[in-house]
Amino acid sequence: MELTHQLRSLHDGILVGIGTVLSDDPQLTVRKWTGPNPQPIVLDSQLRTPQSAKICHHPDKDCWILTVRPDAEPLGEQVDILAVRSADGSQRQVPLEEAMSLLRERGIKSLMVEGGTTVITAFLKERMADALVLTVAPRLVGGYKAVGNLQAEGCDYQLSIHPLHTALAGKDLIVWGDLHYEGPVP
Ligand SMILES: NC(=O)c1ccc[n+]([C@@H]2O[C@H](COP(=O)([O-])OP(=O)(O)OC[C@H]3O[C@@H](n4cnc5c(N)ncnc54)[C@H](OP(=O)(O)O)[C@@H]3O)[C@@H](O)[C@H]2O)c1
Structure with missing residues (x-):
């Protein structure tokens, strides 16, 4: 746990998939180490993140939710919804390449992908x-x-x-x- 929190503190951003938010409800903060909290980011194509999720009530950051839905309703005061479109606009899931470009534009130069299986596999598949x-x-x-x-x-x-x-x-x-x-x- 200490190592995980130390690693979190060394990255600009920390990303998980919506599956992890729904099953674990993580805070994604640095508590068992000293250092800054990374920017919390969720891959959530269809905006299933509940308003009550802990990452939507972060101590010092608004949570960024990457979605493919441009028509998104606000999810709360501490949530920024970032709509990502693939080049042809056809993807049902958040396209990773476009998502990473958007994060880079927003100052995220190092990203820790903490899970779960589906998201880790997707990052490896896309090299x-x-x-x-x-x-x-x-x-x-x-x-x-x-x-x-x-x-x-x-x-x-x-x-x-x-x-x-x-x-x-x-x-x-x-x-x-x-x-x-x-x-x-x-
Ligand atoms: N041991 C550990 O360190 C650790 C860490 C984290 C999680 N976990 C475990 O992992 C499990 C959750 O893993 P999971 O595989 O079910 O869920 P996940 O990887 O956390 O999230 C998967 C979801 O992310 C969304 N997503 C959006 N864009 C995507 C893209 N381009 N590629 C892939 N997914 C995309 C998809 O839902 P939409 O289509 O709705 O967007 C997809 O179903 C839990 O049991 C949790 O406890 C373990």
Whole structure:
């Protein structure tokens, strides 16, 4: 948790998908470390974020919600709705490339993508993540996959992590490194 909060404090923005907001209701703030809160951002094409969500009541920032709905009604005083359109305007989900350009224009130069599976898989599929930090806890929970099936998603490259770093943090193993997208899968 401390590492997660430290990482949050090192990024301009922190992004999660609407699935994570609905299941975990995260605050996305820096509480177990000292440092600034990153800008909270949600990928939420159809504006399903409830007004009661904790990220809509952030201590010092308005939450940015990326949607494809230009007709959006305001979601509350502490929420900025950012409508993103793909080049041909046809996408049902927020197009990541256009969304990242918009965030950059708004001053977000480093972005931590904290989950969940669907969103992490989408960033990897579009080759948009340049580093990965993985925490492995010595507990078998079962059921949850951090990354979806990239091959089934149509990716034709291999994804490797190097240089690979490891460290123990208490009982947890931390694995991190740069991501490399290498050629088509043989
Ligand atoms: N262990 C951890 O560190 C950790 C961290 C975070 C989350 N989680 C877990 O992850 C689970 C939630 O994961 P999830 O996969 O259900 O949901 P998610 O990845 O948080 O959100 C997925 C949703 O994001 C929206 N979205 C908008 N644009 C998208 C795009 N371009 N590509 C992909 N998605 C886009 C889609 O909904 P719309 O089509 O409606 O926009 C999609 O269904 C929870 O169980 C949570 O506890 C674990």
